């Protein structure tokens with residue numbers, strides 16, 4: 203763990219244990235979301251479903267990228283992931299994005315939108331907590347937040363016709379903001 207970095211951000215007023223708890227809960231939400239979105243995407247079927255499959259896929263892969271980007275920072279700060287995946291899933295910052303009863307496209311979209319809205323809240327909170335105090339975590343949380351707000355806008359557009367400015371990513375799950383944090 204980079205001791206100096208930890209000391210500096212503590213001196214700036216960050217409770218590192220509290221921050222680590224926020225980051226682990228956020229990472230757990232990304233990981234479980236990735237799992238649930240896999241199921242949701244499988245169930246986006248038929249003509250209507252086919253139209254949104256690609257967008258669900260972008261959000262699914264980008265959420266996995268968010269998990270990947272968060273983990274190194276957690277370890278850098280001296281934290282770790284729970285050894286048991288059941289414990290990990292249990293602390294997720296957002297509710298499970300379960301396949302809804304009936305599994306029609308509209309109710310699937312509602313589940314997706316709620317999940318994205320939760321993510322927007324989670325990263326807004328981490329940005330607020332780290333702003334001006336822990337620039338590295340702030341920059342990471344901000345990059346994720348940019349993508350979560352886009353995800354929210356995509357599903358709002360699909361559900362309510364509110365223009366979200368979505369155009370397909372250059373490649374699926376491109377992560378235009380978070381990719382700089384991903385180690386290839």
Ligand SMILES: [Fe+2]
Pocket residue numbers: 232264265266268321346350
């Ligand atoms: Fe995410």
Ligand SMILES: [Fe+2]
Pocket residue numbers: 261264265318321349350353
């Ligand atoms: Fe997302």
